[in-house]
Amino acid sequence: MDKLKIFDTTLRDGEQAAGAALNIQEKLEIARALDLLGVDVIEAGFPVTSPGDFEAVKRVAGEIKNCTVCGLARANAKDIDRAYEALKDAVAPRIHVFISASEVHMVHQLKKNRGEVLQLARDMVARAKGYLSDIEFSPMDASRSDPEFLYELLEAVIDAGATTLNIPDTVGYAMPHEFGGLIQNIFTHVRNIDRAVISVHCHDDLGFSVANSMEAVRHGARQVECTINGIGERAGNAALEEVVMAIRTRPDYYDVTTSINSELIYPTSRLVSQRTGFSVQPNKAVVGANAFRHQSGIHQDGVIKMPKTYEIMDPHSVGVPSSSLVLGKLSGRHAFKERLAELGYNLSEADFDRAFNAFKELADKKKEVADRDLESIVAEEQRTVVEAYHLDRLQVTCGDRGVPTAAVRLIGPEGVILEDAALGTGPVDAVYKAINRLVGVPNRLTEFSVTSITAGIDAIGEVFIRIESEGVSYSGRGSDTDIIVSSAKAYMNALNRLLAFKLNGLPTTTD
Ligand SMILES: CC(=O)SCCNC(=O)CCNC(=O)[C@H](O)C(C)(C)COP(=O)(O)OP(=O)(O)OC[C@H]1O[C@@H](n2cnc3c(N)ncnc32)[C@H](O)[C@@H]1OP(=O)(O)O
Ligand SMILES: CC(C)C(=O)C(=O)O
Numbered sequence: 118m119d120k121l122k123i124f125d126t127t128l129r130d131g132e133q134a135a136g137a138a139l140n141i142q143e144k145l146e147i148a149r150a151l152d153l154l155g156v157d158v159i160e161a162g163f164p165v166t167s168p169g170d171f172e173a174v175k176r177v178a179g180e181i182k183n184c185t186v187c188g189l190a191r192a193n194a195k196d197i198d199r200a201y202e203a204l205k206d207a208v209a210p211r212i213h214v215f216i217s218a219s220e221v222h223m224v225h226q227l228k229k230n231r232g233e234v235l236q237l238a239r240d241m242v243a244r245a246k247g248y249l250s251d252i253e254f255s256p257m258d259a260s261r262s263d264p265e266f267l268y269e270l271l272e273a274v275i276d277a278g279a280t281t282l283n284i285p286d287t288v289g290y291a292m293p294h295e296f297g298g299l300i301q302n303i304f305t306h307v308r309n310i311d312r313a314v315i316s317v318h319c320h321d322d323l324g325f326s327v328a329n330s331m332e333a334v335r336h337g338a339r340q341v342e343c344t345i346n347g348i349g350e351r352a353g354n355a356a357l358e359e360v361v362m363a364i365r366t367r368p369d370y371y372d373v374t375t376s377i378n379s380e381l382i383y384p385t386s387r388l389v390s391q392r393t394g395f396s397v398q399p400n401k402a403v404v405g406a407n408a409f410r411h412q413s414g415i416h417q418d419g420v421i422k423m424p425k426t427y428e429i430m431d432p433h434s435v436g437v438p439s440s441s442l443v444l445g446k447l448s449g450r451h452a453f454k455e456r457l458a459e460l461g462y463n464l465s466e467a468d469f470d471r472a473f474n475a476f477k478e479l480a481d482k483k484k485e486v487a488d489r490d491l492e493s494i495v496a497e498e499q500r501t502v503v504e505a506y507h508l509d510r511l512q513v514t515c516g517d518r519g520v521p522t523a524a525v526r527l528i529g530p531e532g533v534i535l536e537d538a539a540l541g542t543g544p545v546d547a548v549y550k551a552i553n554r555l556v557g558v559p560n561r562l563t564e565f566s567v568t569s570i571t572a573g574i575d576a577i578g579e580v581f582i583r584i585e586s587e588g589v590s591y592s593g594r595g596s597d598t599d600i601i602v603s604s605a606k607a608y609m610n611a612l613n614r615l616l617a618f619k620l621n622g623l624p625t626t627t628d
């Protein structure tokens with residue numbers, strides 16, 4: 118059986134999803150999780166885009182040893198040189214050069230003719246090859262390109278040294294049958310195709326990203342580019358978990374294997390969801406909260422008698438936890454540790470102690486502490502930013518009469534206690550105004566959302582916010598059973614990121 122390479126682009130295309138910005142620490146955390154998951158390639162970023170992205174790629178390249186680390190570059194010398202600089206410490210570095218091949222892109226965006234694009238692609242792949250042996254090339258918008266021109270371009274870049282040819286369905290336009298046909302035609306029309314691996318990179322604008330990727334695999338593609346939870350530009354990319362589990366579940370259909378440790382899919386999905394602030398829809402295939410829950414009597418009857426009646430995958434095979442341990446206020450450290458391990462967390466002693474205390478506090482308020490509550494507790498204890506200001510106390514009065522008022526106490530730099538109060542249009546507004554009086558950094562709130570972690574009146578509420586200051590956006594998260602406290606924690610988290618940026622000068626550095 119052939120090996121299918123899994124090229125994960127969560128940190129590059131995934132981060133292109135509007136609102137998904139990650140800081141360096143979060144990127145490293147996700148890169149480590151992807152490494153453990155067993156991906157073959159991590160596309161860590163697009164180094165030329167910002168000092169922060171350059172630094173993130175460099176740090177991932179320096180740390181990750183078990184898989185290839187890749188950086189994206191346009192077909193120009195500056196991008197390629199910058200990508201090499203960021204990647205040069207990697208054990209297995211790859212530069213990914215791309216240029217558009219479709220008429221609409223060449224004419225209207227690049228303002229170049231076919232000959233110029235061909236020459237640039239050839240020269241820039243050769244330049245990248247001067248640095249490294251592992252070079253990937255993508256003809257952007259391949260699925261809307263003239264196939265004859267595409268074959269010519271691919272032949273030229275293979276001669277120039279490209280070893281992986283990635284065929285993107287950049288705007289998610291292709292239909293599965295058509296995309297499979299394109300891959301088949303590339304095998305028959307590109308003279309030197311035996312010297313390269315064919316890869317595919319499909320977007321989900323019409324909901325076909327996974328179907329198109331799988332059709333390409335059936336026609337000989339041996340690398341699939343994908344992201345955790347399918348995040349990415351616009352409607353996103355093919356979801357890694359769906360591609361991998363399709364191959365696992367239908368070996369009769371796909372004659373390939375992957376080196377993914379599928380039991381780590383669910384924890385990795387949760388990590389990416391928490392760090393990006395993008396919740397996973399409940400009905401999402403493989404990793405959605407309802408993916409293995411059976412609601413109707415007939416289904417429940419079948420699953421009790423024999424799980425295979427309604428489950429085509431074993432939930433354990435993707436790391437979805439199920440335990441007979443019920444966690445509550447009478448649970449001890451062992452049960453707590455065991456449950457965290459089942460959820461894929463291996464905390465340091467200090468993180469564990471803090472998480473355990475938070476669990477006990479929550480258990481006093483809630484009868485039963487669910488897995489999602491635990492994930493939220495761990496996320497709260499692991500907020501990666503160094504705190505310049507810490508929320509110490511908060512008191513709010515509000516209601517349908519009177520003016521919402523908040524009194525806030527913060528512990529500032531060098532342990533200084535700061536206190537103030539403010540009025541607002543609502544309790545959250547009052548809290549944010551009181552905090553602003555103490556921290557004094559002008560910013561604008563651009564996004565605010567509250568999610569209930571579990572059902573029930575005693576559920577934890579998780580708040581995700583974005584603030585903007587001088588054109589840079591910072592996210593913040595906070596969780597608590599009191600959503601006003603969650604809101605305050607999320608605001609402090611975003612403000613501390615903003616202050617770390619001002620201190621370090623890099624938009625994504627917080628450590
Ligand atoms: C399909 C994809 O996902 S492609 C990757 C998309 N990712 C990103 O864009 C990452 C974030 N981008 C950025 O930070 C910026 O756009 C940068 C740093 C990359 C470039 O910034 P700027 O130099 O200011 O250019 P800007 O983004 O406005 O325009 C893009 C330029 O690159 C050119 N370009 C686009 N793709 C390519 C390519 N593959 N090869 C060569 N040139 C290209 C465009 O024609 C345009 O050139 P022009 O300035 O001569 O008109
Ligand atoms: C850079 C390329 C591979 C891309 O992301 C796309 O075409 O969608």
Ligand SMILES: [Mg+2]
Pocket residue numbers: 130285287318320350
């Ligand atoms: Mg893309």
